[in-house]
Amino acid sequence: DGGITQSPKYLFRKEGQNVTLSCEQNLNHDAMYWYRQDPGQGLRLIYYSQIVNDFQKGDIAEGYSVSREKKESFPLTVTSAQKNPTAFYLCASSITREQPQHFGDGTRLSIL
Amino acid sequence: QKEVEQDPGPLSVPEGAIVSLNCTYSNSAFQYFMWYRQYSRKGPELLMYTYSSGNKEDGRFTAQVDKSSKYISLFIRDSQPSDSATYLCAMSNNAGNMLTFGGGTRLMVKP
Numbered sequence: 282d283g284g285i286t287q288s289p290k291y292l293f294r295k296e297g298q299n300v301t302l303s304c305e306q307n308l309n310h311d312a313m314y315w316y317r318q319d320p321g322q323g324l325r326l327i328y329y330s331q332i333v334n335d336f337q338k339g340d341i342a343e344g345y346s347v348s349r350e351k352k353e354s355f356p357l358t359v360t361s362a363q364k365n366p367t368a369f370y371l372c373a374s375s376i377t378r379e380q381p382q383h384f385g386d387g388t389r390l391s392i393l
Numbered sequence: 394q395k396e397v398e399q400d401p402g403p404l405s406v407p408e409g410a411i412v413s414l415n416c417t418y419s420n421s422a423f424q425y426f427m428w429y430r431q432y433s434r435k436g437p438e439l440l441m442y443t444y445s446s447g448n449k450e451d452g453r454f455t456a457q458v459d460k461s462s463k464y465i466s467l468f469i470r471d472s473q474p475s476d477s478a479t480y481l482c483a484m485s486n487n488a489g490n491m492l493t494f495g496g497g498t499r500l501m502v503k504p
Contacts, residue, residue, distance in 0.1 A: 285436075314491075321401060323481065323494035324437075339491070371436050379485070381427055382492060384436035 283308045285385035292390045302357045302388045304372035313355040314373040399495030408504050412469040416482035416495045423484040428467045431479045472502045
C-alpha cells in the first residue's frame with residue numbers, strides 16, 4: 282500500500298545530542314514537509330521541500346536541519362541547538378505544493 | 394490574533410447527534426479549504442477538500458465554506474463513537490502557499 286512511513290514511533294534524546302527522524306514515502310509525491318505539533322496547538326511548519334536537492338525553511342526552522350537527496354526520503358535532524366525539542370513530529374507529502382497534504386503517523390520525541 | 398481560529402473544545406455529544414465544527418479565518422486570499430481528522434497518537438487524515446465557496450458532501454460528512462463571512466464548517470450526521478478525534482481545519486491561498494492550520498477541536502461522541 283502507498284503511504285508515508287515515519288520512524289521511530291518514539292525517540293528519546295539526551296542533552297546535547299543530535300537525533301534524526303526518518304520519513305519515507307512511496308506515493309511518488311514531489312513535495313514533502315515537516316511539522317511540529319505541541320499539545321493544544323496547531324501544526325507548525327519546520328521545513329519543506331518541493332523537489333529533490335531543494336528545501337526551504339518554514340516558520341520554526343531554528344535548531345532543525347533537513348536533506349532531500351532522494352524523492353522518497355526527507356529526514357529531519359533535531360540538533361542540540363533546539364532547546365525545547367519535546368513534541369510530536371509529523372511528516373507530510375503532496376503531489377505538488379498546491380494539492381492536499383497526506384501525513385505519516387508521527388514520531389514522539391522526548392528529552393531524557 | 395491567529396490567522397485561523399478554531400474552538401479547542403472538547404465538544405461532547407451523544408451518539409447519533411449532528412455535530413458542527415467550525416473555523417474562522419482572517420486572510421481573504423484563502424481559496425482551498427481542508428478538514429483533517431486526527432486520532433490520538435496518529436497523524437492527521439484528510440477528510441474533505443474544497444475549493445472556494447459552497448458545500449461538499451461525502452457520506453455522513455458535509456463541508457461548507459462561506460467566504461463572505463470567512464467561516465468554514467464541517468457537519469457530521471449520525472455521529473458515532475468512532476468519530477471521537479481531534480478535527481483540524483487547514484487552508485491555503487490561490488498561489489498554493491503553505492497550509493495554515495487551526496489549532497484543532499477535540500470531539501467526543503459518547504455511546
